[in-house]
Amino acid sequence: MIHRIINKARRLFNVDNKLEHLQQQQRSILREIEVSRILEGRRLAHQLKTLPVPERIRDVEFKVFSQYGDDGIIQYLVSKLDIRTDTFIEFGVETYEEATTRFLLLNNNWSGLVIDGSADNIRRIRQTPLYQDHQLTALHAFVTAENINGLIQSAGITGEIGLLHVDIDGNDYWVWKAISVVNPVIVIVEYNAVFGSERSITVPYQPDFFRTRAHHSNLYFGASLPALCQLAGEKGYAFIGCTSHGNNAYFVRNDRAAGLPALSAREGYVASKFRESRDEKGNLTYLSGTERLAPIRNLPVYNTHTQAIEML
DSSP, rough: OHHHHHHHHHHHHHHHHHHHHHHHHHHHHHHHHHHHHHHHHHHHHHHTTTTOOOSSGGGGOOOOSSSSSHHHHHHHHHHHOOOOOOEEEEEEOSSSSSSSSHHHHHOOOOOEEEEEHHHHHHHHHHHHHHHHHHHHEEEOOOOTTTTTHHHHHHHOOOOOEHHHEOOOOSSSHHHHHHOOEEEEEEEEEOGGGGOOOOEEEEEETTTTOOOHHOOOTTTOOOOOOOHHHHHHHTTTTTEEEOOOOOOOOOEEEGGTTOOOOOOOHHHOOOOOOOOOOOOOOBBBBOOGGGGGGGGTTTOEETTTTTTTTOOO
């Protein structure tokens, strides 16, 4: 009986050792992949420094850690603009594995603040070697127009910063409008391409706005590109273009535009092609183009020109 227990314990010990060895191998492989991605990103970033002003900002895209091609756009802008404070703010980062500012942190050694509404996501970020090796602050909070300035100040950040990225799938317009404690050179804001390129509209402000709860389709969120362009003008920014995937809009402060041509919303609008619509049971419906308007037709939106509620 004792021998059977001892043998079983030995087998379990061997299994544990093998599992730990496999996990170490996996971590080593992932690290090698990350290093390769960073080196390739650095090579591409170096090439961008010699390029003239592109016809479209999306022509300089490349992806290292960003969801789509934002890494390339950011590296191009950082190399061309007069940025005196290498600090960024990004919120809606999830675990920060796929994020707009991650390559900026690792390649350019910027410092920054990231915020996410999930405590588990923030815990995971704080447990990574990246958090120890770089000057990064990670805060757990559900961002609202009322708390965003306090959150930024709590991280010791005020005044001019290099870059701000607003991506919360909801009150993006209202939160950017509310931000007053920092003065970014570059601002990236997610826009809802489903709202089109003509109407200057956003979802009405609700502090607890949650995209899926607001409407099962996941298509009712954020602001149209014209609404963000109007707000940008009020804040002293020029719209310079969108990503090729039709999700992020780029704005540069007028006093640091460095010859980048300003665009109207109509000129720079890019229609999104990703198909993320869902039915009432949460199943993907794969609606495309203007088909995506049907499920959210007649929902209320706020017109930023008339400052009145109207129907979508």
